[in-house]
Every structure is written in C-alpha cells, then in structure tokens.
Amino acid sequence: MRASELGINDIGIAVDTGPVPPDDRIDALTEAAYRRALEHAEGSVADYIPILAAVDPEGFGICVADVNGGVHEVGDTRLTFSIQSISKAFVYALLCDTVGHEAVFDMVGVNNTGLAFNSVVAIELNDGHPMNPMVNAGALATTALMPGGGAAEKWDAVRTGLSRFAGRELRVDEEVYRSEAATNHRNRAIAQLLESYGRIQTDPLDVVDVYTKQCALLVDAHDLAVMASTLADGGVNPVTGEKVVSAEVCRDTLAVMAASGLYERSGEWLFEIGLPGKSGVAGGLITVAPGKVGIGAYAPRLDSAGNSVRGQVATAYLSRALGLNIFASDSHFSGRTNE
Ligand code: GLN
Numbered sequence: 019m020r021a022s023e024l025g026i027n028d029i030g031i032a033v034d035t036g037p038v039p040p041d042d043r044i045d046a047l048t049e050a051a052y053r054r055a056l057e058h059a060e061g062s063v064a065d066y067i068p069i070l071a072a073v074d075p076e077g078f079g080i081c082v083a084d085v086n087g088g089v090h091e092v093g094d095t096r097l098t099f100s101i102q103s104i105s106k107a108f109v110y111a112l113l114c115d116t117v118g119h120e121a122v123f124d125m126v127g128v129n130n131t132g133l134a135f136n137s138v139v140a141i142e143l144n145d146g147h148p149m150n151p152m153v154n155a156g157a158l159a160t161t162a163l164m165p166g167g168g169a170a171e172k173w174d175a176v177r178t179g180l181s182r183f184a185g186r187e188l189r190v191d192e193e194v195y196r197s198e199a200a201t202n203h204r205n206r207a208i209a210q211l212l213e214s215y216g217r218i219q220t221d222p223l224d225v226v227d228v229y230t231k232q233c234a235l236l237v238d239a240h241d242l243a244v245m246a247s248t249l250a251d252g253g254v255n256p257v258t259g260e261k262v263v264s265a266e267v268c269r270d271t272l273a274v275m276a277a278s279g280l281y282e283r284s285g286e287w288l289f290e291i292g293l294p295g296k297s298g299v300a301g302g303l304i305t306v307a308p309g310k311v312g313i314g315a316y317a318p319r320l321d322s323a324g325n326s327v328r329g330q331v332a333t334a335y336l337s338r339a340l341g342l343n344i345f346a347s348d349s350h351f352s353g354r355t356n357e
Contacts, residue, residue: 020123038310039340044082044090047339051332052080052092061319061327064299069197070318073099073300078317079239080332082340083247085310087256095239099316100194102298103135103152103324105180105232107279108245110151110160111271112179115253115263117163119270125163125217126156130278130285135324136204138211146215152278152296155217158209161232162218162225169224176232183245185258188235194300195234202230237302239316246304246312249294272306283323291334292343303329307342 021027038044056078065071079095114122127149131140136154141147148155164172181188209222218225237245248255249272252265263271275294280287287295295305301318303326313336317328337343 020120022120036310036341038084038086041088041090044084044088044311044340047336048080048082048090048092050339051335052078054335055080055317055328055332058328058331059319061321063301063318064320064324066201067194067198067299068201069194070100070300073318075319077301078328079315080329080336081239081243081314082336083240083243083256083312083314085247085251085256089240089243089257091240091243093239094316095314097316098191098236098238099300099302099318100191100233100298101180101235101237101242101302102233102300103157104237104242104245104296104298104302104304105176105235106152106157106160107249107271107275107296107304108180108183109157109164109176109232110274111249111253111263111267112175113160113163114270115267116165119267122151122160122163126151126159128274128277130282132282135281136208138204138208141208141211141215146212146217148212148217150278151274153281154205155208155212158205158222158225158229159212159217161229162220162222164228169221169228173228173231176228177235179262180232180235180245182260182262183248183255184237184241185244185255185260186241188237188241190231190234191236192234195231198230198234199227202226205229233298239302239314242302242304242314242316243312244314246306246314248312249306250308250310250312268308272308275306280325281323283321283325287325287330291330291337292345293333293337295333297325297329299324301326301329303333305333305337307337307340308344310342311340
C-alpha cells in the first residue's frame with residue numbers, strides 16, 4: 019500500500035535520533051575501520067567498462083561526515099573516481115523533490131528485483147516495470163523523468179543537483195564517459211525495452227546518454243560522505259548549510275536505498291550493517307545513519323554483485339562501533355507499568 023492509501027500523508031515527519039559521539043572518538047573509530055578493511059584484498063575491479071579495469075586496485079579511503087559538519091577521514095579520501103550507480107540515489111531524490119514521490123511511484127517503483135543491477139530478465143518478469151530506481155532500468159526511467167524538455171536541460175538538472183549534494187561543482191570524467199558510451203549496448207537495450215512498455219516517453223538513447231554522463235561524474239570519498247550526510251540531515255548539506263531536498267524526500271530515498279541499494283545483496287547488507295547504503299561499480303559506497311552521519315568509502319575491488327569489499331568491511335565496523343544500526347535497540351525498561 020502507498021502513503022495516500024494508508025492515509026499518512028498529512029502526518030509530519032517524526033525524528034528520533036541519538037547524539038553522535040565526540041570528534042576524537044569518531045576519528046579513532048574511522049582509523050580502526052580503515053585498518054581492519056585494509057587486510058581484505060579479495061574481490062576484483064570492474065572491467066565491463068573498459069577504462070575501469072586500469073584503476074589502481076589498492077586505492078582506499080574512508081570518510082565519515084557528521085550532521086554537525088564535522089568530517090573524519092582516513093586514507094585516499096581525495097582520490098577521484100566515477101560515481102557510477104551511487105548517482106541513482108541522488109537523481110531519484112532530486113526527481114522526488116521536484117515532482118513528489120507519488121508521481122514517481124508508478125513509473126519507477128520501490129521494490130527489490132532480487133536480480134543483478136543490469137538485469138533485462140527482471141524487466142520482463144515484471145511486465146515491463148523497472149521495479150526500483152537503484153537498478154539500471156529504474157535509474158534510466160528516473161533520469162527520463164527529470165525536468166527539462168530535452169537531454170541538455172535534464173543533464174543540467176542532474177549535474178547541478180548532484181553538485182549541491184556534494185557542496186562543490188562536480189565534473190565529468192570524459193575518459194570514463196567515452197569508455198562507457200562506446201560499450202553500453204545493454205543499457206541502450208534496457209532503455210529501448212522500457213520505451214516499448216511505455217515506461218520511457220522521451221528518446222531512450224538520449225536518456226542513456228544523460229545517465230552515462232551522470233555515472234561518469236567524478237567524486238572522492240570525502241564528497242560521498244558529504245553527499246550521504248545531506249541525506250542524513252533532512253536534506254541540508256551539513257558543510258555548506260544549503261537545503262538541497264526536503265526531509266520527506268530523504269526519508270523516501272533512504273527507504274529505497276535500504277531495500278535495493280546493494281542490489282541482490284541488499285538483504286544481507288541490511289541484516290549485517292542495518293543502514294541504507296548505495297554502491298557503485300567504480301568502488302564507491304555510501305551509507306547513511308539518519309540524523310547522525312554519512313559515510314563515504316572508496317576501494318575498487320568488488321564482490322560478485324558489484325559492491326566494494328573494503329568499503330563494506332569498513333562500514334560494517336563503523337556501524338557496530340558507532341552504534342548506528344537502525345534496528346538495534348537497548349532496553350529502557352524502568353519498572354513503569356500501564357496500570
Ligand atoms: N554506469 C554503470 C552501468 O550502467 C553503473 C552500474 C553500477 O555502478 N552498478 O552499468
């Protein structure tokens with residue numbers, strides 16, 4: 019059921035969050051997370067986008083940005099890489115902020131496919147529905163719905179919107195863009211399949227081009243942490259103070275990330291880490307602890323679903339050590355009875 023059917027649209031947002039630990043404690047735990055994850059050399063770098071295979075597999079940085087504007091970083095946090103699928107979460111947030119999430123609900127959906135991020139079978143199994151904005155089908159449908167009559171306006175809305183999340187002007191890695199544009203036949207097929215089902219109502223190849231550019235935007239782990247902390251802070255960038263999207267949009271985006279942010283591994287991720295996250299094939303990973311922190315990680319060796327191995331290890335440690343898991347509670351029983 020959706021919010022309108024549940025009759026909860028007029029109920030304001032309720033916030034119940036604990037304080038973040040002092041700065042020196044976050045610094046120490048970020049360092050400890052880095053050291054633990056450094057021991058993991060398993061996984062392999064993505065190579066289906068040819069240029070990504072040339073990356074240094076040892077690059078590794080982890081950054082925690084808290085909602086008070088504090089930034090805690092260890093390792094290669096200023097090493098840039100393409101944002102790839104992590105862009106999907108932010109474009110979805112921008113779209114929901116512009117047109118409202120009810121409007122996006124039907125065209126894009128919010129349910130997990132249980133299948134790989136670029137699955138064509140998932141589209142067919144669901145009668146042409148893209149299912150959720152975190153897989154390529156849903157991300158293409160999302161980008162297609164961005165405001166603007168043509169590809170240039172949509173691209174401008176995407177680039178400037180993601181830059182506001184990061185708090186700096188983001189630019190495209192032209193080499194990554196060209197490498198993916200020359201080889202993204204599958205994404206073109208997905209977009210054309212969606213067009214055939216009426217799920218994309220603008221030129222599908224233009225949509226793929228904007229999507230490919232959005233995936234090639236250059237970020238570092240520090241940027242990712244700031245972007246994630248904006249989603250943790252009700253849509254206000256805690257470093258620049260700019261309101262980027264509404265608190266309601268953050269809530270909705272985090273729910274979708276929790277359900278599908280790590281593709282077919284989203285259940286495992288939620289079970290172990292207990293936080294909304296989103297990964298990208300270049301090795302980036304964001305995690306959001308609502309009301310507390312955003313975590314940005316970069317390490318290009320991936321598991322078989324396309325999620326950064328060191329990023330997951332470091333984030334798992336931080337979730338436990340900083341007490342971030344949204345499902346964890348302690349007993350507050352004080353002897354009060356209902357009589
Ligand atoms: N640009 C990549 C693609 O469309 C993004 C995928 C990802 O990061 N999982 O295949």
